[in-house]
Structures are given as structure tokens and as C-alpha cells.
Amino acid sequence: MSTSSPVSLRRFLLGFALVALLVAGAVSYLASSSPDGLDSATTRGCETVETDAGETLVGDCIAQNASAHPLSDSPLADYTVGGRSHLTGVAGVIGATATFVVAGGLFWLLARARRNRTSP
Amino acid sequence: MHMSDGLINAPTSLLFVVVAVAGLSIAAWRARSELDERTAPMAGLVAAFIFAVQMVNFPILPGVSGHLLGGALAAILVGPYTGMLCVSIVLIVQALLFADGGLTALGANITNMAIIGVVVGYGVAVALRPLVVRRQRLRLRVLGGLAFAAALCGTVAASMGFVLEYAIGGHATSGDSTSLGAVAAYMLGAHVLIGIGEGLITAVTVTAVAKARPDLVYLLRTAPRRVEVRA
Numbered sequence: 001m002s003t004s005s006p007v008s009l010r011r012f013l014l015g016f017a018l019v020a021l022l023v024a025g026a027v028s029y030l031a032s033s034s035p036d037g038l039d040s041a042t043t044r045g046c047e048t049v050e051t052d053a054g055e056t057l058v059g060d061c062i063a064q065n066a067s068a069h070p071l072s073d074s075p076l077a078d079y080t081v082g083g084r085s086h087l088t089g090v091a092g093v094i095g096a097t098a099t100f101v102v103a104g105g106l107f108w109l110l111a112r113a114r115r116n117r118t119s120p
Numbered sequence: 121m122h123m124s125d126g127l128i129n130a131p132t133s134l135l136f137v138v139v140a141v142a143g144l145s146i147a148a149w150r151a152r153s154e155l156d157e158r159t160a161p162m163a164g165l166v167a168a169f170i171f172a173v174q175m176v177n178f179p180i181l182p183g184v185s186g187h188l189l190g191g192a193l194a195a196i197l198v199g200p201y202t203g204m205l206c207v208s209i210v211l212i213v214q215a216l217l218f219a220d221g222g223l224t225a226l227g228a229n230i231t232n233m234a235i236i237g238v239v240v241g242y243g244v245a246v247a248l249r250p251l252v253v254r255r256q257r258l259r260l261r262v263l264g265g266l267a268f269a270a271a272l273c274g275t276v277a278a279s280m281g282f283v284l285e286y287a288i289g290g291h292a293t294s295g296d297s298t299s300l301g302a303v304a305a306y307m308l309g310a311h312v313l314i315g316i317g318e319g320l321i322t323a324v325t326v327t328a329v330a331k332a333r334p335d336l337v338y339l340l341r342t343a344p345r346r347v348e349v350r351a
Contacts, residue, residue, distance in 0.1 A: 007332045009158065016165045016329075024172035032177040032185035037310035038121045038282060042289065044306065045297035053319045061296030062286070062303070066124040069219040077219035079175060092175050095213060103209045104164025107151070112161040115153040118270040 016102075024092030028079070042066070121189060121311075122214065123229055123285075125222030132289025134350065137227030140208075143235045146203040154338065163198040167206040169325075170194060171213065178317050186314030189233045189278055192241025192320045197329060197337040200242040207234035209281055232281035235318040241274025245339055252342060261325050263340075267326040268319035275318045279311035280304075304348035 007015075035043065046061035057064050071077065076094065081087035125133075155163065170190035177185035190210070194203030208230050214220040221229050248266040252259055282302045294303060330337045 005202075006335075009333070009336075010331050012336070013161055013165060013331075016162075016169065016267050020165060020169040020172045026176060028172070028175040029177055029200070031187075034177070034179060034183050036121060036177060036184040037180070037184060037270045037307065037314050038123065038281065041282075041303055041310065042127060044302075056244040060298065062127060062290065062298050063124070067126040069124065070223055071216065071219045074219055075176045076217050077220055078222070088175075089296045090173060091218070091348035092187055092215065095175075095217060096172045096195045097166040098217060099213050100168035101212055102213065103206055104161055106148075106174045106205065106209070107155050107160040107163045110148065110152045111155040112153060115157075 019102075020096050021093055024096040028088050028092045039088040091114070121187075121229075121233060121282070121314075122211070122221030123225040123232075123282065124141055125224045127222075127225065127291075128228060128285050128289040129172060129291065130224070133227060134333040135227075135288070136231045137224075140227040140235065144204065144208055144230070147201040147208075149201075151199070151201040151205055153204045159198060159202075159338075163202045163206060166194050166198050166203075167209050170206060173321060174210065174246045175213075176204045180313040180317065181309065184310060186310070186317055186323050188318050189237050189275055191233060191237025192245060192267065192274040192318075192324055193276065195238045195242035195338060196245050196270065196322070196326050196339045198268055199236055199342075202338075203242065204234050204239045207238065224298045228282070228285050232278045232285075237274040240277035241270045244270060244273045245263035245270040249339060249343060252340075260330060263326045263330055263337075264323040268323040271322035272312070272318040274320070275315035276308065278312050279307045279314075313330035 006050055042058060042063040046057040046059035046064065048055050049058045054056050070076070076091050079088050079091045079095070095108050158300065170188065170193065173188045174190065175188045176186070180186045190201060190207050194206040211221060211226065211229050211234060213228050215223055245266055248269060252262045252266055283300070286303055287300050326337065330340065334340050
């Protein structure tokens with residue numbers, strides 16, 4: 001189908017990695033801050049009210065049963081760095097890199113397990 | 121579509137931890153036949169890419185957004201079992217590093233997005249695959265359409281996973297908007313819209329990879345020989 005010569009694997013993977021880092025590090029600033037489909041489904045029937053202790057849900061909704069995240073004080077919580085939301089891009093790059101290291105490592109081990117199994 | 125802790129009761133959370141562990145054990149076992157030295161780094165990048173794109177919530181209605189789940193995308197590019205592991209690792213990193221998605225809810229979140237989303241998305245992709253190979257000249261466009269349909273169906277199915285978990289172990293309240301029917305209808309409507317966004321992102325990504333390196337698209341690489349695609 002394609003007449004152009006294929007991109008080398010190395011070049012392709014580098015390009016793909018750059019796109020992932022660009023999305024995590026820069027495009028992430030364009031994200032909508034509105035609740036997603038599930039969050040808005042679980043907060044239907046409630047209103048968010050600001051109190052001294054923070055935001056509380058008043059009314060009758062599923063999300064009133066939700067508990068605070070046990071790791072909500074962690075340094076990267078809510079895609080910030082130490083609570084600074086203007087560093088979302090930095091948090092994104094750290095997260096994408098961590099995901100690549102964990103996933104790539106696991107897949108490398110699984111690929112090796114296969115080679116050991118199929119070799120005599 | 122990450123559930124917080126407490127939305128479903130403890131026994132139901134535990135049940136879906138068991139479902140997720142069983143599913144991922146099978147996935148890890150079977151993923152070995154999808155992976156080699158060439159596709160392992162590709163699969164790692166697919167996971168990183170899904171993490172990145174999941175950060176970018178897009179608006180679907182006034183005051184409501186959605187984000188990519190990535191199940192169909194991962195399955196089409198790197199295979200269904202590896203795809204399940206990709207999305208699961210994203211969810212684990214999000215829960216442990218970014219406090220996004222509860223810890224006891226991790227089993228349910230993996231079941232919805234990494235297992236149901238992948239199984240349904242990949243099933244639709246395989247069902248539509250013969251269309252891609254029959255129309256050689258339009259191949260990229262048809263592949264894009266296939267990716268769109270697979271991603272839309274996977275997203276809606278994943279959202280119904282939450283409805284199932286809520287039906288089994290949700291804390292019911294007296295409000296009209298917390299009845300099972302109301303929750304199911306709202307989730308369905310919202311996730312058809314989110315699924316359109318998921319479909320567009322998936323179609324653009326799969327098409328771009330297929331154009332550059334068709335051999336790196338698992339769905340095309342594993343097409344049955346009688347309908348083999350010439351790259």
C-alpha cells in the first residue's frame with residue numbers, strides 16, 4: 001500500500017516517545033477541569049459547598065460515600081508537584097516516564113520468558 | 121472514569137480485586153506470545169502514551185468532561201493481553217503516585233477500563249477486521265473507522281462495568297438520581313459522548329502508526345493469512 005520506505009524502528013519509537021512526553025508535559029495544560037462522566041454521575045443530586053474544612057457535598061448523591069484518597073498527601077497527588085498545579089506538565093512527564101519504565105520492564109521480562117521457553 | 125474508594129462496599133471491592141488479579145494473571149501468561157524484543161519497547165511506550173493522553177480531559181457537556189481509557193487503542197496496537205497490562209499499569213501508577221482512583225477501588229477500576237474495555241474493544245476490532253483487508257485502497261480510512269467503532273464500544277462497555285459494580289454493592293440512597301436506572305442511563309449517555317472522543321483519538325493514533333509502521337499494528341500483523349494485508 002505504502003510506497004515510501006518505512007521509518008526505522010528506532011526513529012519511530014523515539015518519535016512516539018516524544019509525542020507522549022509532549023502530551024504529558026504540555027498538552028496536559030489544556031485539560032478540562034470539569035468532573036468526568038463517572039464523577040458527574042456520582043455527584044448528581046448534590047451541590048458542592050465551600051466550608052472551612054474544604055468542599056463538602058450537600059444533598060443526596062453516591063459520591064457522599066466516597067472516602068478521601070489515602071495517598072492524597074503524596075507529592076504528586078492530583079497531577080501537581082507538592083500541590084503546585086502550574087507544575088502539572090512536570091508531574092505528567094514524571095508519570096509518563098514511570099509508566100514507561102514499569103511497563104517496558106515488565107514487557108521486557110515477559111518477552112525474555114518467552115524466548116527462554118521457546119529456545120531448546 | 122476512576123472510582124474513588126467507598127463508592128461500592130467492601131465485599132464488592134474485594135470481589136473485583138479477585139476478578140482483576142485473575143484477569144491480569146491470565147493476561148501476563150498469554151502476553152508472552154504477543155511480545156518480543158521489538159514489540160516490548162513499543163508496548164511500554166503505548167502505556168506511557170495512554171498515561172499522557174488520559175491527563176487531557178476533553179469537554180463533552182457543559183460542566184462534564186471525559187478522557188481516553190485506551191483499552192481499544194492498546195489492544196489494536198500491541199495485542200489484547202499486553203493491552204490489558206498496559207492499561208492496568210497506567211491505573212496502578214495513577215492510584216499510587218497521583219492519588220487518582222482509589223486503592224480498594226483499584227480492582228474495580230482495572231476490571232472496567234483494563235479488562236472490559238479491552239475485551240469489548242478488541243472483540244469489535246477483530247469482528248470488523250475483514251472489512252479492512254477487503255478494501256485495500258481505502259485501507260487506512262477503514263482502519264480508522266474500525267478503531268473508532270472499537271474504542272466507542274469499549275468505552276461504553278467499561279462504563280457499564282461501573283453500573284454492574286454499583287448494582288452489586290453500591291450504597292443506595294433515597295435520591296432519585298442514585299437509583300440504578302438513573303445511574304445506568306446517565307453513565308450510558310455520558311459515555312457515548314466520551315466514546316466519540318475516545319474513538320477519534322484512537323482512530324488518529326492507530327492510523328498514524330499504521331501509516332508509518334504497519335508491522336507494529338498487532339491487529340494487522342495477526343490478520344489470518346487468507347486475508348493477509350500487503351504492507
